Amino acid sequence: MSRERYSIVEYLPGESGHSCGYCRSKSSSYSNWIWAKIMTVDDYQALIDRSWRRCGVYCYKPIMTTTCCPMYTIKCAVKDFRVSKSQKKILKRFHNFLAYGVENKNIKRSLLNKTEFVQSVDLPEHISKEDSKTNSFEAAQLKFDTVDSNKISQLKSDDLKKVEIANKVSKMEVPASVQSKGGKSHQMKAKYLRIERKKQKLRNQGLSEKEIEERMLAKKKKCIIKTLEDYLNETQPKNPAHKLEIKLVRSRSRGYEAETFELYKRYQISVHNDPPEKLSFQSFYRFLVDSPLEPEQFYGSYHQQYWLDGKLIAVGVVDILPKCVSSVYFLYDPEYLWLSLGTYGALREIEFVRKLTSQHPSIEYYYMGYYIHSCVKMKYKAAFRPSYLLCPEVYTWHPIQSCLPKLDKSKYSRLNEDPSAKDENASIAVGEVSVVYNNYVMPFSGYCKLAKCRQEEIRNVEKYASLVGSVCAGRMYLDRP
Numbered sequence: 001m002s003r004e005r006y007s008i009v010e011y012l013p014g015e016s017g018h019s020c021g022y023c024r025s026k027s028s029s030y031s032n033w034i035w036a037k038i039m040t041v042d043d044y045q046a047l048i049d050r051s052w053r054r055c056g057v058y059c060y061k062p063i064m065t066t067t068c069c070p071m072y073t074i075k076c077a078v079k080d081f082r083v084s085k086s087q088k089k090i091l092k093r094f095h096n097f098l099a100y101g102v103e104n105k106n107i108k109r110s111l112l113n114k115t116e117f118v119q120s121v122d123l124p125e126h127i128s129k130e131d132s133k134t135n136s137f138e139a140a141q142l143k144f145d146t147v148d149s150n151k152i153s154q155l156k157s158d159d160l161k162k163v164e165i166a167n168k169v170s171k172m173e174v175p176a177s178v179q180s181k182g183g184k185s186h187q188m189k190a191k192y193l194r195i196e197r198k199k200q201k202l203r204n205q206g207l208s209e210k211e212i213e214e215r216m217l218a219k220k221k222k223c224i225i226k227t228l229e230d231y232l233n234e235t236q237p238k239n240p241a242h243k244l245e246i247k248l249v250r251s252r253s254r255g256y257e258a259e260t261f262e263l264y265k266r267y268q269i270s271v272h273n274d275p276p277e278k279l280s281f282q283s284f285y286r287f288l289v290d291s292p293l294e295p296e297q298f299y300g301s302y303h304q305q306y307w308l309d310g311k312l313i314a315v316g317v318v319d320i321l322p323k324c325v326s327s328v329y330f331l332y333d334p335e336y337l338w339l340s341l342g343t344y345g346a347l348r349e350i351e352f353v354r355k356l357t358s359q360h361p362s363i364e365y366y367y368m369g370y371y372i373h374s375c376v377k378m379k380y381k382a383a384f385r386p387s388y389l390l391c392p393e394v395y396t397w398h399p400i401q402s403c404l405p406k407l408d409k410s411k412y413s414r415l416n417e418d419p420s421a422k423d424e425n426a427s428i429a430v431g432e433v434s435v436v437y438n439n440y441v442m443p444f445s446g447y448c449k450l451a452k453c454r455q456e457e458i459r460n461v462e463k464y465a466s467l468v469g470s471v472c473a474g475r476m477y478l479d480r481p
Contacts, residue, residue, distance in 0.1 A: 036292035071370035101241030
């Protein structure tokens with residue numbers, strides 16, 4: 001018989017400004033914080049649907065009307081996801097590297113920096129990193145299949161078509177617009193020639209120009225759109241240049257800490273410009289390994305590891321929850337910056353969510369953390385369509401394309417346009433908040449009779465209830481000293 005699952009949290013009052021990891025301001029970032037000593041996946045799902053996010057065992061919620069960089073929770077509906085043009089280029093570049101060893105390290109770092117998001121979370125001063133809490137709950141070890149990019153899907157013989165290319169191609173005029181040499185212009189010229197050859201073949205069959213255009217248009221409409229999986233599982237040569245292996249392990253799995261820590265240090269120093277002396281193993285463990293989420297079935301916190309020829313080059317920290325997979329952090333080896341591993345990792349995580357969806361239909365979304373409209377490096381998140389932003393006032397979801405014009409006008413916006421819409425999960429009466437005191441669970445009203453609460457404590461509990469909402473305020477246990 002399984003034991004009862006519950007969440008125990010401690011509210012950390014204090015709204016003083018602290019440093020911002022996005023605009024680099026020293027004291028203009030404002031958030032509310034709780035320490036999650038243990039948390040069920042259902043409660044965390046409810047919290048992230050109220051704009052909370054976790055950083056290790058801490059959960060924070062930005063004070064949207066005050067903070068310098070308002071952060072909107074963003075999620076992608078994976079079932080309807082379509083690969084964008086820029087994402088296709090990244091996937092093709094990665095495939096060419098794996099299959100043929102093609103490297104393109106000349107891609108400008110400044111260009112990559114505009115499209116590769118850098119995640120950053122700074123704890124406020126009243127939550128010191130060195131004094132931050134570490135939860136002792138041990139996650140269960142589970143086995144997962146390894147995804148090997150060298151496994152090539154076998155094609156049926158009747159799926160293959162023999163293509164004959166004539167040795168001689170008749171000369172034809174090429175418009176001046178596509179006659180330029182090199183790069184994109186050369187590709188345009190080749191495409192134009194292919195189209196003209198097809199048209200000439202139809203002319204030889206006696207078709208009129210109108211009939212030719214109609215036939216080619218109909219054929220174009222029939223073209224099959226490649227899925228994300230088609231790009232990720234592109235057929236490779238018999239002996240590819242590189243081997244990529246993706247492993248999914250529990251975040252606290254033993255045996256990987258040393259390699260992940262070394263990767264973390266290289267990433268933080270190169271991308272965040274963190275001083276080496278700041279990067280202790282303890283801070284790494286608290287931030288990326290420790291998690292308050294209690295493993296339940298396959299739910300919980302994981303590391304998705306990317307091994308290139310036996311070398312760890314990237315790690316995605318994710319939480320598998322009842323309705324989504326939530327991206328916590330992604331770090332990679334700066335040596336492979338040119339591969340756009342941040343975007344590639346997000347695409348791999350979307351693929352992972354889609355696999356889960358096929359077996360567990362309730363898992364429909366990929367949560368990408370926060371979207372900050374004023375942060376250039378966040379712009380790439382808007383390219384994952386269809387995506388939705390969470391209204392910071394009534395906690396309803398809205399298509400990102402309808403939100404962007406509002407955010408162009410003001411960095412803070414109530415995204416729900418219905419003035420009568422209200423928060424359906426508003427706070428409950430303070431006396432009904434569930435608390436745990438001396439190992440006894442009771443309503444806050446009962447605790448006040450035992451402990452003789454001061455007005456300041458009552459105000460703090462009222463604030464806590466309004467932040468987490470009625471469901472979590474009544475279901476989670478607020479720890480009282």
